[in-house]
């Protein structure tokens with residue numbers, strides 16, 4: 001089936017307890033909307049609608065799905081649903097929060113907390129000046145907190161790239177757009193094209209998919225850090241396996257960033273999965289390591305003290321803050337949600 005543009009649900013459309021306000025984005029696999037719930041709170045709603053399998057024309061609500069694509073569409077929908085259910089169990093400030101999940105209009109919807117900000121891709125494109133060594137260490141250390149939580153729940157993201165890292169206005173990062181559903185689909189039914197993104201996908205995505213593991217997400221994190229420096233995706237892993245033209249970060253940006261950071265990026269981008277940091281925690285340790293040995297710039301006694309003792313603690317403080325908010329605030333949030341739910345139930349009973 002030829003790729004086509006699906007029409008979004010119109011503004012004002014009532015989708016269960018939500019009202020569609022406007023379309024936020026249209027991807028190959030889904031449409032994201034800004035919506036409001038009954039109390040006027042904003043939510044982001046992702047609608048499963050792979051444009052290679054289903055077509056919604058203008059004015060239609062339920063998409064047309066040709067008979068021959070029904071099995072693939074249903075299988076993908078089941079995976080999307082299961083993925084949402086798994087995500088709904090996660091509560092971490094660096095992982096997008098899934099609030100609700102339901103079926104309607106012959107497809108499924110994932111309701112997420114609406115975040116205000118822009119993607120890391122947009123930051124790379126429009127705000128290059130903010131991308132300093134500190135920025136990279138800070139953002140990725142915090143992002144890895146979220147990734148640790150994902151991996152601890154036996155999930156892989158599998159599509160980490162600048163456009164799937166959302167930067168809140170306070171510059172805290174959030175992982176969005178989990179690809180495991182697509183991953184499962186590729187294994188089961190070959191009708192859906194692999195959805196990985198060249199340049200960010202690890203080599204095992206292309207061939208030995210049984211080797212996929214936390215180290216695969218680490219490759220993508222390395223590629224994302226590389227893209228922060230270069231402004232573009234690195235050479236795709238399948239091409240690198242044939243002729244590796246990727247200039248190591250340590251060579252390309254020598255003297256501009258610490259050797260330690262550049263070597264860490266190169267280490268994540270190793271083609272052999274066993275040569276990369278094996279866990280998000282291992283990479284986090286590398287990113288928070290003392291970099292005062294690097295560069296050998298003279299800072300004076302006070303400067304050296306700040307650089308050695310205080311700067312590394314900033315990243316650790318960031319990690320601690322995220323952990324703190326994920327546990328304490330997570331419980332508080334759950335408490336508030338349960339309370340709201342009870343009040344709502346009481347009102348409907350009356």
Ligand SMILES: Nc1ncnc2c1ncn2[C@@H]1O[C@H](COP(=O)(O)OP(=O)(O)OP(=O)(O)O)[C@@H](O)[C@H]1O
Pocket residue numbers: 024025026027028029030031032044046096112113114115116119163164176177178
């Ligand atoms: N929870 C959210 N809050 C605010 N904006 C969001 C949220 N989720 C997604 N978005 C916006 O929608 C865009 C697309 O989201 P996402 O990356 O999940 O889907 P996609 O790339 O279109 O998906 P696919 O590849 O599955 O078709 C994001 O870049 C972001 O701008």
Ligand SMILES: [Mg+2]
Pocket residue numbers: 027163164177
């Ligand atoms: Mg995306």
